[in-house]
Amino acid sequence: MIEVTLLGTGSPIPDAGRAGPATLVRTGAQVLLVDCGRGVLQRAAAAGTGAAGLSALLLTHLHSDHIGDLGDVLITRWISGFGPAPAPLPIIGPPGTAETVEATLKAFGHDIGYRIAHHADLNAPPAVEVHECTEGQVWDRDGVCIRVAPTDHRPVTPTIGFRVESDGASVVLAGDTVPCAGLDALAAGADALVHTVIRKDILSNMPQQRIRDVCDYHSSVEEAAATADRAGVSTLIMTHYVPALVPGQEEQWRALAASKFSGRIELGDDLHRVEVNAGR
Numbered sequence: 001m002i003e004v005t006l007l008g009t010g011s012p013i014p015d016a017g018r019a020g021p022a023t024l025v026r027t028g029a030q031v032l033l034v035d036c037g038r039g040v041l042q043r044a045a046a047a048g049t050g051a052a053g054l055s056a057l058l059l060t061h062l063h064s065d066h067i068g069d070l071g072d073v074l075i076t077r078w079i080s081g082f083g084p085a086p087a088p089l090p091i092i093g094p095p096g097t098a099e100t101v102e103a104t105l106k107a108f109g110h111d112i113g114y115r116i117a118h119h120a121d122l123n124a125p126p127a128v129e130v131h132e133c134t135e136g137q138v139w140d141r142d143g144v145c146i147r148v149a150p151t152d153h154r155p156v157t158p159t160i161g162f163r164v165e166s167d168g169a170s171v172v173l174a175g176d177t178v179p180c181a182g183l184d185a186l187a188a189g190a191d192a193l194v195h196t197v198i199r200k201d202i203l204s205n206m207p208q209q210r211i212r213d214v215c216d217y218h219s220s221v222e223e224a225a226a227t228a229d230r231a232g233v234s235t236l237i238m239t240h241y242v243p244a245l246v247p248g249q250e251e252q253w254r255a256l257a258a259s260k261f262s263g264r265i266e267l268g269d270d271l272h273r274v275e276v277n278a279g280r
């Protein structure tokens with residue numbers, strides 16, 4: 001079984017009830033965090049996990065809403081890992097990730113210096129192990145495999161999606177993308193597809209050009225559902241709602257997805273949890 005928890009279902013626009021984009025994937029003893037938008041560690045705490053417990057951080061792309069709390073994840077893991085030699089945090093992301101991680105650690109350079117000076121058992125900065133990739137298998141540990149494929153979020157490039165396989169089950173995390181061949185291939189036959197969605201029917205009528213621009217490089221609810229249908233997945237899990245999903249409108253969003261996809265549709269608030277089993 002793979003357990004998917006939507007830690008943050010929000011977007012770049014702050015929302016009182018929705019943290020920034022982040023999804024927790026737990027299977028066996030492994031805890032994978034996919035993206036780390038604002039508020040991620042508060043939501044992770046509510047889901048019963050913390051930065052020190054992460055097996056790996058996976059980044060779909062380097063847009064601010066998806067990496068807003070990267071510094072918090074790095075520093076909090078460092079100061080809350082009380083083991084003798086905390087393992088470096090594996091961070092898997094597209095090219096550019098190493099530079100972003102390095103710059104983030106530099107931004108917290110004073111903090112890191114204060115803590116090393118103050119605590120006898122902190123002798124080195126946070127340990128990370130960054131792996132940049134756009135395609136292929138990137139993880140094979142204790143029965144959990146992760147594969148990566150390019151997505152299409154242009155002009156943001158490169159961007160990637162992840163396919164996590166464990167215990168016979170498979171979950172694909174698309175990130176932000178328009179429908180594309182890379183994602184279709186990655187998601188083919190998976191048990192579940194976690195996809196970010198926007199309402200183009202609403203955004204395309206907004207007066208601000210900058211908001212209408214958002215339509216260019218995201219999938220609408222219907223497009224994400226059509227991707228799920230083409231890939232033959234059993235479950236579509238929608239997240240990253242733009243505009244924010246308003247209480248009472250869940251059925252409207254669900255109906256839009258159901259117009260293109262006849263499988264199980266999951267959507268909801270932060271901490272919505274979905275169990276994904278092999279073959280259903």
Ligand SMILES: [Zn+2]
Pocket residue numbers: 061063153156176
């Ligand atoms: Zn994005």
Ligand SMILES: [Zn+2]
Pocket residue numbers: 011012021063065066176196240
């Ligand atoms: Zn986004």
